[in-house]
Amino acid sequence: MESFQLSEILLNKIADLILAKKNVALKKLVQDIHFADMAEIIDELNEAEGIYLIKLFDSEKTSEILTELDEDVREKILKALSVKEIADEIEELDSDDAADILSELSERRKEEVISEISDDNLADNLKELLSYNEDSAGGLMAKELIKANENWSVSKCLDEIKKQGENVTRVHSVYVVDDNKKLIGRLSLKDLITSSSKSIIKDIYIPKVDSVNVLEKGEDIAKIMSKYDLEAIPVVDDKKHLVGRITIDDIVDFIIDEAEEDYLLAAGIQGDVEADDSIIELTKARLPWLFLGLVGGLGSVFILEGFEEFMTDPNYKTLFFFTPLIAAMAGNVGVQSSAIIVQGLANDTVKGSLLKRLVKELGLSLINGIILSLLTIVFGLAINQPIELSLVISLSMLCVIIVAALIGTSIPVILEKRGIDPAIATGPFITTSNDIFGIFLFFYIAKIFLL
């Protein structure tokens, strides 16, 4: 497949045709472009051009494009559309995508759009979907699915699929319910095709069916679906009634978004931002963690002041030249230790007690610390530093490395136990606290031995 590549040439061509209002040529130019690619194009056009272009399509294509747009671009375009127009788009979409778009509107507009929707069943479905947290099973699921009663025959079931299937983009499984609408099993299309048409569903369905509760958290659903290689999972309420289904494509988007957020958070960037967001949004995402770093840095000014006496000693004032090294070591070791624990907590590979973890981390930091300390002694010899100074620097650094590793390991585990996302621990938080702590420890140990 030739992957679509957005080019300046294409963008300019489109902008020119819009300016000249050559709708026929414009439609011809873009008619074969996939809606996901159209969304990329509109993300790059200015607002007026984007609105012009999107109004050119019928609501079927427009609606698909809308779901793929950048959130801020979509917001602008939705503002330019009438309530009636939005309702038309919504009616074309799967219920989960429709609810996602509705959730971005103001309360008043949301209600106006829903009251414009002619299909009462759809309107009720959307109201239901909007009532769930967006990161829960209810917020991720769609109402479209194929449901079969256990008492149907295969041929009746196939007929129903033809009927129900019109609204369902992709059929993964047929979900089997009893007369009380309780989910009791599933059937693959392949099973249906390979069974005699007179068979009764009850006799051929697979009674083992994974399902998630409507309140289940998105990240747990992602774990279940990826662990058991599921392509769709039915969603049930507390009474085990089938209320919707989640497909793997939505979970893929969820996994990618979560991974991006964790990555940025580890770098001290909070919230769902990307490089192309406005300077104000990016500042909001970045300044808080820089502020934390500032507070930590100013804190270490006081600590260093406390060891000012080293400065007046011609032999030992060089200790101050080592502060960046110590801070870097404390920060790097701490971030390594916490990142691997955060990762392990996220995918459930961290087993055993905190104590066992700490013993292992102690061993690990001893190995790393001793190697790095020996190198520092070699460095000291190379620059003709007094040997007792080199020894003290190396010993202090070793202690700093060990303590940093233990702090880096404990904090995520403690946060997780208290129900706080441990991902917040990696990055600036650990770096800053380890910087301060490491510098204090370094000078404190030096003082014990040298003064």
Next chain:
Amino acid sequence: MESFQLSEILLNKIADLILAKKNVALKKLVQDIHFADMAEIIDELNEAEGIYLIKLFDSEKTSEILTELDEDVREKILKALSVKEIADEIEELDSDDAADILSELSERRKEEVISEISDDNLADNLKELLSYNEDSAGGLMAKELIKANENWSVSKCLDEIKKQGENVTRVHSVYVVDDNKKLIGRLSLKDLITSSSKSIIKDIYIPKVDSVNVLEKGEDIAKIMSKYDLEAIPVVDDKKHLVGRITIDDIVDFIIDEAEEDYLLAAGIQGDVEADDSIIELTKARLPWLFLGLVGGLGSVFILEGFEEFMTDPNYKTLFFFTPLIAAMAGNVGVQSSAIIVQGLANDTVKGSLLKRLVKELGLSLINGIILSLLTIVFGLAINQPIELSLVISLSMLCVIIVAALIGTSIPVILEKRGIDPAIATGPFITTSNDIFGIFLFFYIAKIFLL
């Protein structure tokens, strides 16, 4: 769904039954456990117990468990199995999973196992799959798929599905080929069911079909499948012959693995390790980046020595107390700038030239820098620091922040242009270089104004 939770109680029960060799009770205890959960159990048992347990199952279940085990546990278990036993497991698996397991064996054992496989077609398929890079389409694809000739009727096609379908766990699409075996389109099962049985495939198939070349890189396939919400994608060779298909569950695993590697890399941990790996493996993954930090830290010793003259000046020696602050600011800003660019490059949202990026980053760092500098001046007033010193510190810090942001932005872009993974730039590399550069700049500017 009650998500499976591995408990100490269950593990102990299993270990006890193994010790007592109570095979019947053991089988009964574990018979309803999903193979992915069985793999988790075996990961936690010791080697002998794991081997005992895995030999208890028939090759159908054993093979599935093998695919889900931790790589190092699997390696040990494979060593304990005979060539014949491995061949039996391999025959039960989908070709992609079978090839993954084979690829972990030594060259000699690999050949021995393949020659044990009775099905020549499977053996050839495995040899083909093993010839591709594991992160390419060829390495990710399976040979199992449903193929229909364009000249078949729907009823012949349904018959063939029943026949071919036995080997295909899940049927997503039927791929349509012409007489030359070229991929020309696809058909969903739903389309087949809803068409008259006498229709000819040629008249009903969907000629639009996405495909990837067998050499395409895994990350590009992940982008295509997630962007276009595909559940499976056919793989073709240079002549457009259909050679395999990739399903979304394999891509989900790929996406999760890549995200984990990037996350750890940003924290200075290289390679595919996790918290439960051995101390040796973890040291190998962590020491190189710590060494880089050591070199950077020792480098800054020289830089600080160059500004020793400040130390003898009672008014200005406090500058040395600010080195951790400056290093932290340079590091944090640099990591933020590079992380957001790395992320943007990975998901193609970074548009426009490097120059445009740098101008934006300049604006962003000016805003952040001015706010942080003003706070530093307030801090200086609070501790009664001479005002000219506060001003110089703030101005230097502002410059350091701007330069760090520009370096953080440029390095990933430059690496990407040279074909190097920009993810390597975030983390220790940027932190270390920005530390050194920031400290130098800070004192250099202070020298200009103060000495």
